[in-house]
Amino acid sequence: MSAGTDPGIPARRPAPDADPAPSGGPATPRAVARERRRRARARFWREYRTNRAGVFGLAGLLLFVLLALAAPLIVAPADLSVTGPPGMPYEPPSAEFPLGTDNFGRSVLDLVIWGSRVSLTVGFTATFVSVALGALIGIVAGHFGGWGSTVLMRITDWFIVLPTLVLAIALAAVMSRSTLTVIIAIGITAWPTTARLVRAQTLAVEARPYIERARALGAGHAHIMTRHVLPNVMPLLLAQTTLMVASSIIMESTLAFLGMGDPTTVSWGGILQDARNAGAVSSGVWWYLLPPGLAIAVVALAFTLCGRALEAVFNPRLRGRR
Structure with a gap:
C-alpha cells in the first residue's frame, strides 16, 4: 500500500510556494526557471499597477508608440509633400484639419503623427547606445578596480563636467546632418550618469558572499560579470532607461530645433524649427507651435512617470511614496 492510501500516514501536500512539476514527471530545471520568471513578472505587474501615475x-506611452507604428497607415507620404499639399497655408483648426495647417498647407496633425516615428526612434536608439555604453564601463570599472577603474572614472567625470547639450551640438556640427548623427551625438554624451550608477551597484554586488564562493569554485571574470553582476544591475538599468528616453527625445528635439537634425525627415523638433522659420510666433499661428511642443512634453512626462514607478517597484524604500 502506498503512503498516499495508508490511513496511518498522512499525505504530503506541496508547499504553496513550491514550483509545480510538469504533468507526467518531475520538474525540470528549465520548467522551474520558466515558472519562477512567470511569477516574477506577475509580482512585478501587481506592484507596478498600484502606482497610478x-x-x-504607461498608457500614454503605449498610445504614442501605437501612433508611431500606425503612422504609415494613417498618413500618406503625399500628404507630407510641400509640392502638392491638401489644404491652404495657415488654415486654423477645423473638421477637415483638426490641428490646422502649416505654411505649405500640410496638416499639422499628420506632421505630428509622422514626426513621432523619428522622435521615438531616436529616443529609444540613443538611449540604448547610452545605457549599453554606460553599463559596460560601469561593470568593467567596478569589477576589475585598480588603475583601470581610476582611468575610466576620470574619463567619466570629464564627460559629466562638460555641458551635454553643447557637446552634442559640437558633434552634430562636425558630422553630417542625419538621424544617425543625432543618435551618436546623444548616445556618446549621455552615458556618464549610467556608468556611475552601475559602478556603484557593481561594487555592492561583488561585496556579497556568494561572489566569493563563485570565485572559489573557479568562476572567471566573464562568468561573474554576466551571470551574477549583470542580472543584479538590470533593474537599475531598466529604470534608468525609461528616464533617459525622455531626456533623449528632448535633446533630439532641441538639436532639430537648432538646425542640427536631418532636414529631410519630419520630427517634432523639426516642426518647431519650421514654425519658427516661417514666422508662426509673430503671426500668431499657435496651432503650428503648440501640438509638437505638447507631444514632446507628454511623451517626456510619460517616460518619467514610468521610470519613477519602476524605481518604486525595484527599490522597497520607495514603494510607499506615490
Whole structure:
C-alpha cells in the first residue's frame, strides 16, 4: 500500500510556494526557471499597477508608440509633400484639419503623427547606445578596480563636467546632418550618469558572499560579470532607461530645433524649427507651435512617470511614496 492510501500516514501536500512539476514527471530545471520568471513578472505587474501615475504614464506611452507604428497607415507620404499639399497655408483648426495647417498647407496633425516615428526612434536608439555604453564601463570599472577603474572614472567625470547639450551640438556640427548623427551625438554624451550608477551597484554586488564562493569554485571574470553582476544591475538599468528616453527625445528635439537634425525627415523638433522659420510666433499661428511642443512634453512626462514607478517597484524604500 502506498503512503498516499495508508490511513496511518498522512499525505504530503506541496508547499504553496513550491514550483509545480510538469504533468507526467518531475520538474525540470528549465520548467522551474520558466515558472519562477512567470511569477516574477506577475509580482512585478501587481506592484507596478498600484502606482497610478506609472499606469497613466504607461498608457500614454503605449498610445504614442501605437501612433508611431500606425503612422504609415494613417498618413500618406503625399500628404507630407510641400509640392502638392491638401489644404491652404495657415488654415486654423477645423473638421477637415483638426490641428490646422502649416505654411505649405500640410496638416499639422499628420506632421505630428509622422514626426513621432523619428522622435521615438531616436529616443529609444540613443538611449540604448547610452545605457549599453554606460553599463559596460560601469561593470568593467567596478569589477576589475585598480588603475583601470581610476582611468575610466576620470574619463567619466570629464564627460559629466562638460555641458551635454553643447557637446552634442559640437558633434552634430562636425558630422553630417542625419538621424544617425543625432543618435551618436546623444548616445556618446549621455552615458556618464549610467556608468556611475552601475559602478556603484557593481561594487555592492561583488561585496556579497556568494561572489566569493563563485570565485572559489573557479568562476572567471566573464562568468561573474554576466551571470551574477549583470542580472543584479538590470533593474537599475531598466529604470534608468525609461528616464533617459525622455531626456533623449528632448535633446533630439532641441538639436532639430537648432538646425542640427536631418532636414529631410519630419520630427517634432523639426516642426518647431519650421514654425519658427516661417514666422508662426509673430503671426500668431499657435496651432503650428503648440501640438509638437505638447507631444514632446507628454511623451517626456510619460517616460518619467514610468521610470519613477519602476524605481518604486525595484527599490522597497520607495514603494510607499506615490
